[in-house]
Amino acid sequence: RSLALGQQYTSLGSQPLLCGSIPGLVPKQLRFCRNYIEIMPSVAEGVKLGIQECQHQFRGRRWNCTTIDDSLAIFGPVLDKATRESAFVHAIASAGVAFAVTRSCAEGTSTICGCDSHHKGPPGEGWKWGGCSEDADFGVLVSREFADARENRPDARSAMNKHNNEAGRTTILDHMHLKCKCHGLSGSCEVKTCWWAQPDFRAIGDFLKDKYDSASEMVVEKHRESRGWVETLRAKYALFKPPTERDLVYYENSPNFCEPNPETGSFGTRDRTCNVTSHGIDGCDLLCCGRGHNTRTEKRKEKCHCIFHWCCYVSCQECIRIYDVHTCK
Ligand SMILES: *[C@@H]1O[C@H](CO)[C@@H](O)[C@H](O)[C@H]1NC(C)=O
Ligand SMILES: *[C@@H]1O[C@H](CO)[C@@H](O)[C@H](O)[C@H]1NC(C)=O
Numbered sequence: 001r002s003l004a005l006g007q008q009y010t011s012l013g014s015q016p017l018l019c020g021s022i023p024g025l026v027p028k029q030l031r032f033c034r035n036y037i038e039i040m041p042s043v044a045e046g047v048k049l050g051i052q053e054c055q056h057q058f059r060g061r062r063w064n065c066t067t068i069d070d071s072l073a074i075f076g077p078v079l080d081k082a083t084r085e086s087a088f089v090h091a092i093a094s095a096g097v098a099f100a101v102t103r104s105c106a107e108g109t110s111t112i113c114g115c116d117s118h119h120k121g122p123p124g125e126g127w128k129w130g131g132c133s134e135d136a137d138f139g140v141l142v143s144r145e146f147a148d149a150r151e152n153r154p155d156a157r158s159a160m161n162k163h164n165n166e167a168g169r170t171t172i173l174d175h176m177h178l179k180c181k182c183h184g185l186s187g188s189c190e191v192k193t194c195w196w197a198q199p200d201f202r203a204i205g206d207f208l209k210d211k212y213d214s215a216s217e218m219v220v221e222k223h224r225e226s227r228g229w230v231e232t233l234r235a236k237y238a239l240f241k242p243p244t245e246r247d248l249v250y251y252e253n254s255p256n257f258c259e260p261n262p263e264t265g266s267f268g269t270r271d272r273t274c275n276v277t278s279h280g281i282d283g284c285d286l287l288c289c290g291r292g293h294n295t296r297t298e299k300r301k302e303k304c305h306c307i308f309h310w311c312c313y314v315s316c317q318e319c320i321r322i323y324d325v326h327t328c329k
Helices: 002-014 027-035 037-057 076-080 084-106 136-147 156-174 201-213
Strands: 177-183 191-197 216-225 228-235 293-309 313-328
Touching (some): 037 136, 076 084, 136 156, 156 228
16 A cells, blocks of 8 residues: 555656646645645645545544545535634644655655754764654745645634644654664674654654544634734633644534535435444444444455465465444434
């Protein structure tokens, strides 16, 4: 699967990219695309990475981060509202862009970026700087320029998107860690070199999913400033700790996503597979919103009785296994 992604990435990179042919870019993004044409494939890759991670994190839930392939607004109207779901999508997509750009720069795919040569800090006991430190500051900069380009209105929604985009990017910077490698005769570790590396993107997804669960509800405030009316956000409940720059914020409640509703972008949960033994959100009770579920049996062919032959192949038989599949009414 990672290989398939890699191939898409190289084909994206080898085709001449025409910024004007990407639908939906605002002028600032179009300018950015033309100036940084070399890293645009990783920007696109980053958005895709973010969406895939979103679908992983929400796989068993009523809203499962479904995208609509044949639409310019790939999430449909779901992102129109200032909900937690919108907050998460914005954070994970901007984190994805920062991550993918940083990674591809370190892999040397572009002439305008590369490794972080500033290395931050003196070397430690028994190791020295070496290898290629990933330059997350550059990736974050690119993400900020590109993902925030359309968020310059003085309204609450722009403020929310900018906040959540930045929270996503900060997650990348916070999760940078030292990676080290031993050198020396037969792994004696005489010399150890270390460099800054990004975490697995899954760690970013897990972290932001926690932030989704604890997202802060805000209220919109209007101020009169010299440039006109400006909307800002304030925490709704004074009792709770106000959100930090690392927290996700929202100010509209989510629909319950139980019934299909084209206006809110809810697909409903009819025919979704549910887990009959789980009492959580992926369980049949909650996922099916109390409507009950149908059960059918499904035969699946699987490899079984596998034998390892010296050397080196594995032969298997094919078995039919029968599964109960539960789907929402
Ligand atoms: C996500 O939800 C959609 C719409 O209800 C459904 O068609 C799709 O199969 C679901 N995806 C997963 C991975 O459960
Ligand atoms: C269903 O839920 C149970 C209990 O939470 C869990 O152990 C099991 O792995 C789940 N099955 C699937 C297919 O997710």
